[in-house]
Amino acid sequence: MTESELLRLLSNPNTKTRGFTYLFDLYKQRLYHHIHSITHNHQYTDDVLQNTFIKVYHHVDRFEGKSSLYTWLYRIASNEALSFLKKEAKHRQISIDELRLSALNKHQTTDDLDIPKIEKKLSKALAQLPHRQAMVFSMHHDQHLKLKEIAVILETSLGNVKSLHHLAQKKIKTILKQD
Secondary structure, three states: OOHHHHHHHHHOOOOHHHHHHHHHHHHHHHHHHHHHHHHOOHHHHHHHHHHHHHHHHHHHHHOOOOOOHHHHHHHHHHHHHHHHHHHHHHHHOOOHHHHHHHHHHHHHHHOOOOOOHHHHHHHHHHHHOOHHHHHHHHHHHOOOOOHHHHHHHHOOOHHHHHHHHHHHHHHHHHHHHHO
């Protein structure tokens, strides 16, 4: 199904549910992975993914087509994940970066004992980065998004994304050398 066909289904009240089911099935795995790369916590990820799709369902009529539907979904998921982390960090009275690192440490000790050592080191290094740098790095390397796409998703300039990516790479190299 093409994007325009999917948008037609979503814009028609009689076919919106069918279109949304297709949209959900098409993007749930990729969005889950993207959100998890921001939150480092399965429960947070589930909550944010649910919030993302609820927001999409209620506001799909606001999609203007200035970017691809995929890019629009990633922008919503990114914003929802960051908003969720801000609220959670404020509630716990810690920084977002401390929250992410705490979630990663819990996640690594209980869930992913079979992850190769280098992936664990990289995940730990990513958790030590400021969240925007970590998000850009993950979106580019894990999800294979182009820097230009990331700029659209994050609603920032390409130059800013390139800078965040470069800083993330430098910091990750430094962190990995320390281990």
